[in-house]
Every structure is written in structure tokens, then in C-alpha cells.
Amino acid sequence: MSDFDLPEDRESDGDTTEEQSAESDGGTDTETVTLESVGAGASESAGEEAIGSRSVDSDITERADDEVGHILGGNNIRIGRTEHLVEAYITTDRREDVQMGDYVQVPYPGGESLFAAVEALRYEPYTDLDDTSDAHHDIVSEESVDESEYVLVAELDPIASIETDETAVEAEEKYERGIVSKIPKPNADVTLTEDEAFLRTGLNIPHSGVFCGHLAVAGQRKTVAGNTVPYYIDNPGSVPDGSGGFDVESGEPAIWRHTLVAGSTGKGKTHFTKNLLRQFIGGKRYPTDDAHKELGVVIFDPANEYYQMRDDNDALQPGGEEAELGEELRNSPINVGGLDDDLQVYAPTVRGSSPDDAGEHSPFSIPFSLADEHPELLMPYKSTPVTRGALRDCLDDYFDKFDEPDEVEDGEPSLVDDDGTVPTYNGFIQFLNQNDYEESPLRERNEIGSGTWGAVMRRVKRSEFRAVFDADANRLDEVAHRMFEPGQVTVIPTRHLTSSREDLVVLSVLSYIIENKLKSDSVDTNVADTPLMVAVDEAHNYLSTPSSDDHRGQYIVNQARDAVRQGRKDQLGMMMITQNPEDIDDDVLKQTNTNVFLGLRAEVVQKVPSIPPEFARDIPKFGKGQAAVKAPDVEAVEVAGLRECLTRHGDDQ
Known part of the structure; x- marks a missing residue:
């Protein structure tokens, strides 16, 4: 079959179609294909040979393994400032290999390439006889129309222009990303992107950083050259220079621009968040005014789930059900395993209640001061x-x-x-x-x-x-030097507290952290001088836009607004974890640049403006661990989380 992929035994519906013929005697290497009945580019000018009678060398019809089609010119091609129109014909033998969300590239003359995503797929009939007629109904009622009677067209969303430097040694330096300013040529080859460095450059995904999952399409992990593609969140810091000093990597850690993890119950939100948080503890340092310090993480835990991060996931250990996966992960750049002594639980002491299940912990109290x-x-x-x-x-x-x-x-x-x-x-x-x-x-x-x-x-x-202030335990300011240590995860469980007491405890500690991070004098240096990420589970309970008669709520939300605006300067990152992102204060959400959306109800999706519009329809259908991720300066993509938690998760181990 030729590149045009006409069905071999297709009959003419007009009186001008020439007979298809192919020489089959030994050395003949050409075949004659006619296009008059196709209607796509079949016109002929006076004095010119009809395109349908041209011979095609069979050697030319052999395509590269990653080639899936060519740019269509008959339906117009448009590159504009606000919208584009670029479509590709998908060859019959590659139809099963192309799906919505795939990434492709199209060469420009001169060495550059257009990088694009498959935004939509559609079938078009070869002939003008479409299925909105009685005649078509009568035909298909007698005999089903074969799929090959239709052309598969991919609608492409141009993302970037990529220039290649063949002299570059490092893969991440081989490609340079630019804006789309050139129009692809009609009939230019369209190939699936099978070069990971090219794909990362096109999407602007870092080559290293905080592991968040694997790039995916329609819930399935995407492979490039047979390998899955890890998705990283940018996290430059301080790197030892080999002589006792540090080199500071260029760029800004995305954590200082804040993170939202949103997902309905049962969509794997806590599992996903634990795996993400686990990556922040592992030796990465950040330059401060007078030193290079590891990140401290504080987790407000209303369901008493995060203290389990201290322990290993037994399934990933040798002899466990997922021992092979565990070995593979340990041989990768991904941080795996329980945090051991790097995780400490500090449980707030309140008169009349005590932690019901928070593992080994140290008590502390909220001082009236x-x-x-x-x-x-x-x-x-x-x-x-x-x-x-x-x-x-x-x-x-x-x-x-x-x-x-x-x-x-x-x-x-x-x-x-x-x-x-x-x-x-x-x-x-x-x-x-x-x-x-x-x-x-x-x-x-x-x-x-x-x-x-x-x-x-x-x-x-x-x-x-009376219950919360000055309970019988070390005061917050007395244990701050242990709670907010660089390189430590501090979990603050609150399930043992009633609603009003929990609010007072969480808002008191949040106020203490934010105030000491943002003010310039009379500060607690344990907080002020430590790079900190503060993760708030059930964040909608504390950071929603308060009513006019809740002065405490107004105060803490105003503090949170200041924190997300100034966090980049003061090395304070907020992570909000919630099943109700629509309830979080709008000003806080607007300053939150890394967004992870697992499965959410359709009515919630409609209320959250930061959800990438290209995923709005799919997010309500996402399975467990499937997420749309939009990080700073990076194209929105689909990510599949790991099927196993990297630390202990749940009580079934």
C-alpha cells in the first residue's frame, strides 16, 4: 500500500477514476496510484499531468520508525499570536500508535523543529459522501464501512520551537527552546518524539529535581525509547564543590513559589503527597545568609497519617511483594524508604485529651505569650x-x-x-x-x-x-530549636483535638512560623534561619476566605497571603493539601505556582481557575494516582504517581 493508504480494492464512485495497478513481475519497483476519487489535492491544472497518474518509488514510501504521518496543507495551516491551526494526516499503519496527548515533532527547513501535542483526533471520509444522508445509511445497513475508508487527522497544538546543537556533549544542552514563530511546511514529516532530552526541552521539564511521578498519557506511563520519563519539579540549591565549599546552582526552587495538592477522597492524595514530601529530605542544601542548610519540613496532620513516613514500606524491602520494584527505585535518583530519626512527631498537649495514635512523640504546648x-x-x-x-x-x-x-x-x-x-x-x-x-x-x-x-x-x-494555652508540656518557644531543624520532618498530629481547639493550635503554630519568617527583628532564629516547607493537610479548614465576623480567621489568612507573596525571599514554601481547593482563599491560590490535581468532582473543577483548561474535562475521570501537574514555567502535563508508597502508608503492613 502506498503512502496515501487507499484501500486496495476500493471501487470508484465516479467515472473519472483510473484503475490502480501495481507491477508484480520481479524487478518492478513502482506502483501507480490515482487520487481523483479522494478529493484531497486531486485537482489538475491545464497542461499538467494529473497527480493521480504519477509513479511513486516504493523506496520513498519506507518511513522512519517514529514517523506517523505528515502535515496537511489542504485544510490550511496557520500560526498566530493567539491561536494556531496545524493538522497532520496519520498513516493507516500508525493509527493505533497515536493518541490524544502524545507529543510529536515536525522539522523546519534549516535544522529547527516544531514541538507539538496531539490535541484532538478525528476521522474524515475520503469522499464527499458523508454520513449525514439517507444514501450513506442505506449503504452501511447492507455492509459496514471499513475504518480504512476514512482518513485519521490529528489536530496539533504547537508548544515550542526547538533548535538543535549537534556539537553539545550533555543531553540537556543539545536543544534550545524558543517560541513558535514559523509555520510548518505542507507534507512535512510528523514523528513521535522519542528523544527524552528533546521532550524535556519542549515541555521545559527539568532534567533533575524533586521527583513527582512519571509522564503519562491517558493514565498510562509514557515511554520514550522504551523508558518511562520521570517528571521533576525544579529544585536548584547548593552543591559541594569538592573542597569544602559549595557551588550555587542557577535558578529558583519551585518550593518557594508554593504547592497545591488537590484530590477527592479515594484518589490517592495522601499516598501521592507522602511520595512527594519524601523527596525533599535527602541532603539537598539551600544557601542562606551565612550558611548552606538542608530543608526543614513541617506537616500539620489532622488524620494522623504522616508519622508513618518514619518507617519503610515493607512491600518494597527484600522479600516483600514489590521487592523488584524496590530494588529498581533504590538504584534510581528517587529517595526511597522511611525517614527514621529524620522524622520527629511533636504532639500538641491540650487539657482533657491526648494523642490517640501518633507513634513515638514529644509533647508541646501553646504559650499564651x-x-x-x-x-x-x-x-x-x-x-x-x-x-x-x-x-x-x-x-x-x-x-x-x-x-x-x-x-x-x-x-x-x-x-x-x-x-x-x-x-x-x-x-x-x-x-x-x-x-x-x-x-x-x-x-x-x-x-x-x-x-x-x-x-x-x-x-x-x-x-x-483555658484548655490550649499553657498546658502541661514544654512550650512551643522552648522546643522550637528541635522542631524546626534543617533536614528534619516535623509532624504535628491534631486528630485528638476537637474542632475549636484544633483551630487554635494550628493557627497558633502557623502564626508563629510565618511571623518569625517574615519579620526582621526580635525573631526566633530557629525559624528565621531555616529553609522551611510548611505542609497543611485539610488546608481548606484554615486557609479559606474567612467570614467578616471571624477576626482570627481573617488574621491568619492575611498572614498566609503575606507568606505566599514573600516566601521566595524568606525561603518559606507553603504546601496546601485538600479535597476542596475551591474553598482556599483566592489570593493564596493565585500565588501558588505548582499545582497537582488528582481526581476531583466536576463541580469542583469548574470552580478552580488554576486547573489547566486542557485537563478540565478529564480530571473528574482520573484514576487513583493519576494527576495533572502545572509547575512554574513548565507546560501542564499528565503524571502517573508510583503505585507503591515510598514509605509506610496505611495499617496493613
Whole structure:
């Protein structure tokens, strides 16, 4: 069969079609093909030989292994600033090899290539007789029309122009990516991209970094030259130079531009996130003002699942059900296995409850001293500006009794009075009770009337304040030097807490981290000087746009907005993990540049503007571990997560 792939025994439906003939006697190497009945380019000019009578050398019809067709010129070709129209004819013998989402390349004259994705596939009939007629119905009712009666056309989405440097030694330096500014030529060859370096350059995917999964198409891992293609998130840092110093890699780590992992229950969100987080602990360093430090990771864990990352996945160990996969992973650049001593659990202590299942852990408490810098922690309610102002005045008067020592050593309180006493919630309540009369110095000095005073007293005497603040454990500021260490994962489980107490704990620790990362004076250097990633599971519970009467919620969201805006400068990365991405504050989402979308309900997809439009239809149908990923400056792609968790996951091991 020729390159035009006409059916061998196709009959003419007109009176001008010439007979197909092929010489078959020994040395004959040509065949005659006619196109009058095809209708695609079959016209002939006066005085010119009809294209249908030309001979085609059979040697020319032999195609490269990766060639799947050619650019169609009959339907127009257009390259524009806002939209393109590029279509390719897919040869009959390669129809099963091409699917939507594949990547192809088309050569330009002069050595450059167009890199494109298969955006859509369609069949077109060879003849003008289409299936919107009674005649067609009568024909197919007698005998089914064979697939070869139709032309398969691939609609291409041009992504980039790639220039090749054949003299380059390193694969990542061989290709240079540019914008699409040239139009491909009619009949130019279309080939599947089978060069991994070319594919990475076209999609702008880093050649190394944080492993996120494997490039996939329609749920199946994509192979290039027989090998799967790892998808990395850019993560340049400090590399030892061999003489005790460090060379700083160029570029900016994507983690400082923040990450969203979103997926409905049952779509593998926690499994995927554990594998992603595991890659951040493994010796990578980042330059700080005075040193090169490993990343510290803090995980807020409302379901008590992440402490399991301390242990190995037994299935991947020698003798396990997936021992072969485990060996393959350990021989790859992927970080595999439990974190052991690099993971520590710090469980918040609250009066009346204790962690139910968080493994080995260290307790800590929330000190009331946080209310000095964050008075909004005491305002999870609707109140008038007068009441809020009076409460702040009372707090200021109380904390005026305490001073910050000239030097604060690790493990020591940041505020003490002349007797060495630290501020406490009970001490604050006693202070208020001592001024519970109209002529008290506190009330006269701040002009607090009886009605306002009563409102303040009702609002500060809440059960969650009494339960959370100053519980019987080391205070947060006393253990910060251990909780926020470089190279450590700190898991903070909260499943043992009721809703209002959990909110107060999580928002208190978040405030402590963000405040010490962003402010320039009187900081906790354990936080300020450590490159940090803060992962918040069920993030919609804490970072949703708050109601107008939730002053504490407004405060923490405003802090989060500042954090995502300034994190790049202060080496603070936020990772939000949620099944309800539509509920997270819009300003926070807009600053989140790495987005991982596992399967989500269709109504959720419609509400999240950061979902890549080319995947909006498919995401509700994604299987477990299947994801669309959009990283900074990288084309949106489909990624398949590993079928096994790289650490322990679940209770079935």
C-alpha cells in the first residue's frame, strides 16, 4: 500500500477514476496510484499531468520508525499570536500508535523543529459522501464501512520551537527552546518524539529535581525509547564543590513559589503527597545568609497519617511483594524508604485529651505569650471595633509587665518579668479580675465602660483558651530549636483535638512560623534561619476566605497571603493539601505556582481557575494516582504517581 493508504480494492464512485495497478513481475519497483476519487489535492491544472497518474518509488514510501504521518496543507495551516491551526494526516499503519496527548515533532527547513501535542483526533471520509444522508445509511445497513475508508487527522497544538546543537556533549544542552514563530511546511514529516532530552526541552521539564511521578498519557506511563520519563519539579540549591565549599546552582526552587495538592477522597492524595514530601529530605542544601542548610519540613496532620513516613514500606524491602520494584527505585535518583530519626512527631498537649495514635512523640504546648504578637488568636468571634480595641488595651497592659531578655538561649522563654515569671493565660485572667471594677486603673486609663468591659470578659473566658494555652508540656518557644531543624520532618498530629481547639493550635503554630519568617527583628532564629516547607493537610479548614465576623480567621489568612507573596525571599514554601481547593482563599491560590490535581468532582473543577483548561474535562475521570501537574514555567502535563508508597502508608503492613 502506498503512502496515501487507499484501500486496495476500493471501487470508484465516479467515472473519472483510473484503475490502480501495481507491477508484480520481479524487478518492478513502482506502483501507480490515482487520487481523483479522494478529493484531497486531486485537482489538475491545464497542461499538467494529473497527480493521480504519477509513479511513486516504493523506496520513498519506507518511513522512519517514529514517523506517523505528515502535515496537511489542504485544510490550511496557520500560526498566530493567539491561536494556531496545524493538522497532520496519520498513516493507516500508525493509527493505533497515536493518541490524544502524545507529543510529536515536525522539522523546519534549516535544522529547527516544531514541538507539538496531539490535541484532538478525528476521522474524515475520503469522499464527499458523508454520513449525514439517507444514501450513506442505506449503504452501511447492507455492509459496514471499513475504518480504512476514512482518513485519521490529528489536530496539533504547537508548544515550542526547538533548535538543535549537534556539537553539545550533555543531553540537556543539545536543544534550545524558543517560541513558535514559523509555520510548518505542507507534507512535512510528523514523528513521535522519542528523544527524552528533546521532550524535556519542549515541555521545559527539568532534567533533575524533586521527583513527582512519571509522564503519562491517558493514565498510562509514557515511554520514550522504551523508558518511562520521570517528571521533576525544579529544585536548584547548593552543591559541594569538592573542597569544602559549595557551588550555587542557577535558578529558583519551585518550593518557594508554593504547592497545591488537590484530590477527592479515594484518589490517592495522601499516598501521592507522602511520595512527594519524601523527596525533599535527602541532603539537598539551600544557601542562606551565612550558611548552606538542608530543608526543614513541617506537616500539620489532622488524620494522623504522616508519622508513618518514619518507617519503610515493607512491600518494597527484600522479600516483600514489590521487592523488584524496590530494588529498581533504590538504584534510581528517587529517595526511597522511611525517614527514621529524620522524622520527629511533636504532639500538641491540650487539657482533657491526648494523642490517640501518633507513634513515638514529644509533647508541646501553646504559650499564651503568642497573644502578645497575635492578639487576634483571642478573637474567633464577631465583635465591635470598640470591644476589640479594649481587649488589645488589656493585653498591652498585661504584657507590659514582661520584658524580652537581652539574650534568649534555645529552650528559654522569650518573655519574663522581674521575678522570672512568664506570661500565662491564667495570669491574664487574674489580671483582669483584679481590675473588675469601674474605677480600676486599667479601665480608667483605657476608658473602658461597663458594657465594653463585660463584652471583653465574656470573650476571653472561653473553654478552648483555658484548655490550649499553657498546658502541661514544654512550650512551643522552648522546643522550637528541635522542631524546626534543617533536614528534619516535623509532624504535628491534631486528630485528638476537637474542632475549636484544633483551630487554635494550628493557627497558633502557623502564626508563629510565618511571623518569625517574615519579620526582621526580635525573631526566633530557629525559624528565621531555616529553609522551611510548611505542609497543611485539610488546608481548606484554615486557609479559606474567612467570614467578616471571624477576626482570627481573617488574621491568619492575611498572614498566609503575606507568606505566599514573600516566601521566595524568606525561603518559606507553603504546601496546601485538600479535597476542596475551591474553598482556599483566592489570593493564596493565585500565588501558588505548582499545582497537582488528582481526581476531583466536576463541580469542583469548574470552580478552580488554576486547573489547566486542557485537563478540565478529564480530571473528574482520573484514576487513583493519576494527576495533572502545572509547575512554574513548565507546560501542564499528565503524571502517573508510583503505585507503591515510598514509605509506610496505611495499617496493613
